Amino acid sequence: MIDAHIHADTRPYEDFEIMAIAGVEAAITCAHDPLKMSTSAVVMDHIDRIMNDDVKRAADNGLKLFLALGIHPRSITPDFEMILDKLPSLLKRDDVVAIGEIGLETASSSEKDVFKRQLQLAQELEMKVIVHTPRRNKRDITKITSAIIHENINPSLVLVDHVDNSIVDFMIDFEGMLGITVQPQKMSPKGAVNLLDEYGDEKFILDSDMSSSPSNPLSVPKTVHQMRLAGFEEVEIEKVSRENASNFYGILIE
Numbered sequence: 023m024i025d026a027h028i029h030a031d032t033r034p035y036e037d038f039e040i041m042a043i044a045g046v047e048a049a050i051t052c053a054h055d056p057l058k059m060s061t062s063a064v065v066m067d068h069i070d071r072i073m074n075d076d077v078k079r080a081a082d083n084g085l086k087l088f089l090a091l092g093i094h095p096r097s098i099t100p101d102f103e104m105i106l107d108k109l110p111s112l113l114k115r116d117d118v119v120a121i122g123e124i125g126l127e128t129a130s131s132s133e134k135d136v137f138k139r140q141l142q143l144a145q146e147l148e149m150k151v152i153v154h155t156p157r158r159n160k161r162d163i164t165k166i167t168s169a170i171i172h173e174n175i176n177p178s179l180v181l182v183d184h185v186d187n188s189i190v191d192f193m194i195d196f197e198g199m200l201g202i203t204v205q206p207q208k209m210s211p212k213g214a215v216n217l218l219d220e221y222g223d224e225k226f227i228l229d230s231d232m233s234s235s236p237s238n239p240l241s242v243p244k245t246v247h248q249m250r251l252a253g254f255e256e257v258e259i260e261k262v263s264r265e266n267a268s269n270f271y272g273i274l275i276e
């Protein structure tokens with residue numbers, strides 16, 4: 023299994039072992055806002071931690087980490103240009119599979135500006151992108167997010183994450199991929215199963231988004247378990263829990 027969106031920096035060492043024991047082989051850890059991101063130096067230290075300490079902490083427990091780097095909408099600092107300048111060289115590392123997570127939280131003009139510029143960078147580098155959708159005003163802000171994606175990048179490079187019942191009706195026709203985040207207070211494993219039952223397995227990739235918010239490192243294995251109980255075929259389970267992510271991000275796991 024692949025857990026396609028986590029925040030490894032917020033999690034204890036032991037979580038990676040729990041995931042590996044449950045059959046999660048790899049995860050993508052995304053840049054976010056673990057601290058008050060008051061200057062770009064703080065954001066760069068956060069990225070440095072992801073690229074070094076967290077990769078090692080997970081590997082020590084048998085979990086292969088891949089990375090998504092970028093400026094989260096809640097991490098926009100007054101001097102964010104410095105990070106945009108440094109991003110292209112950071113993205114060159116082999117285990118960096120996407121720019122992310124990026125997107126809109128409140129749809130302020132600075133969020134839109136930083137989001138557009140990172141989408142344009144992804145298009146230029148032909149990199150995949152992980153796009154956040156917020157908890158508040160989710161429907162309205164996701165519509166703005168989707169319009170900005172279409173104006174700035176080939177949507178087939180983009181995964182829109184945290185898709186739930188409030189937005190799936192208009193996101194199902196999106197040309198890229200869709201993430202289902204199984205997380206306490208967001209979506210239960212059974213909720214994910216119902217969504218997959220209704221909308222099919224072609225476009226979806228499962229993740230836990232485990233962070234300092236209420237989270238479960240076993241979200242993906244538990245959803246797989248619920249899919250089996252609900253009678254899904256193994257090929258369908260394989261798609262949403264491994265193959266779609268491995269194809270989209272070009273992740274090879276031995």
Ligand SMILES: [Zn+2]
Nearest residue numbers: 052054123231
């Ligand atoms: Zn996240």
